[in-house]
Amino acid sequence: MSKKNKILFSGGGTLGPVVPLLAVWQELRDEGEWEPVWMGTKEGPEKEVVEKQGIRFVAIPSGKMRRYWDWRNITDFFRLGGAFLYSLAYLLFNRPKAILTAGGFVAVPVVWAGWILRIPIFVHQQDILVGLANKLMAPFATKITTVFEKSLEDFPKNKAIWTGQPIRKEIVEGNKDRAFKNLNFNSEMPVTLIFGGGTGASGINHLVYKALPDLLQWTQVIHITGKGKDLDHPVPKDPLIDKNYRRFEFLMESMGDAYASADLVVSRAGIGSLSEIIALGKPSIIIPIPDSHQENNARFLEEKGAIRVLPQKGLLPRDLVVAVRLLLDPSESAKLKSNLKGIMPLDGAEKMAEVVRKAF
Numbered sequence: 020m021s022k023k024n025k026i027l028f029s030g031g032g033t034l035g036p037v038v039p040l041l042a043v044w045q046e047l048r049d050e051g052e053w054e055p056v057w058m059g060t061k062e063g064p065e066k067e068v069v070e071k072q073g074i075r076f077v078a079i080p081s082g083k084m085r086r087y088w089d090w091r092n093i094t095d096f097f098r099l100g101g102a103f104l105y106s107l108a109y110l111l112f113n114r115p116k117a118i119l120t121a122g123g124f125v126a127v128p129v130v131w132a133g134w135i136l137r138i139p140i141f142v143h144q145q146d147i148l149v150g151l152a153n154k155l156m157a158p159f160a161t162k163i164t165t166v167f168e169k170s171l172e173d174f175p176k177n178k179a180i181w182t183g184q185p186i187r188k189e190i191v192e193g194n195k196d197r198a199f200k201n202l203n204f205n206s207e208m209p210v211t212l213i214f215g216g217g218t219g220a221s222g223i224n225h226l227v228y229k230a231l232p233d234l235l236q237w238t239q240v241i242h243i244t245g246k247g248k249d250l251d252h253p254v255p256k257d258p259l260i261d262k263n264y265r266r267f268e269f270l271m272e273s274m275g276d277a278y279a280s281a282d283l284v285v286s287r288a289g290i291g292s293l294s295e296i297i298a299l300g301k302p303s304i305i306i307p308i309p310d311s312h313q314e315n316n317a318r319f320l321e322e323k324g325a326i327r328v329l330p331q332k333g334l335l336p337r338d339l340v341v342a343v344r345l346l347l348d349p350s351e352s353a354k355l356k357s358n359l360k361g362i363m364p365l366d367g368a369e370k371m372a373e374v375v376r377k378a379f
Contacts, residue, residue, distance in 0.1 A: 029120045055075070058109070119375070122153050141375060146316055182371050183365060184291075184367045189274065191298060212241045214287075241277050304326075
């Protein structure tokens, strides 16, 4: 039996830098030639998700690089130094054939250490604007893959490749009939899927609770609160709650079924969620985190007529209800579906896996 090539993934803190790499791993895993390991944060949600995929997880110290003064910058500087030395020692003794990251500050010292040891490095750029972590890693990358064609402008032409976003097979292979059966929903009534990204969003959750009595008149609702986010919050006393409302803390394996059942999606503007919406052609209402990079992601797609954006500041429950009712109209949702086409390649996982293969 031939010895497998070690491949190291790095990213975490949130699931944003994690999920697309898992999709790439699904492609590489089928070849049977790779042995994976993941370096992530001690505190983030990634450990549980990664280990469920059969990937060995190694936790390293992680700090945050801020562009403003904060006393934590001092302690995080030393944490970064410790993470770099740990990464260097780990890579020196384990010698992976490649390092893949989709961002996150935990990956920065891993990439720096990998470059010193001349290990091929692949950085995936997800958001429209390049974040600080990827800016610090890009100069050391062998290749840089991007979700959007526009992002090619931000990197050297000899490094950047437009691949689109890797999407997990569980997402694209969701089953609508199975979802309706498991949820005990009425197949004749529309479904709205509402979630706040991989870690949830209390702002959206509270808005939904207030809007539920009106929403449930027109749509069945799948509501994913996020881990540790408002799952014990009392829901309004309404006779339609038991019939038309299903609440979950988190969905991973069955998220594809939830998408398959949905006529409309309400979400944050994290690039993972947006990419899944694009790949599945789902009409959506997007509520970006105020004053964040998510607003740039949302603006880019809104300008293409591909999503409906509702700014969170000043957003009232009735605003959400009106927007949901409007986009459940087939003629309105058809416009968004049409404009989603062509925004990104839909075989991002295969394309990224091929980029890795071609480096050897």
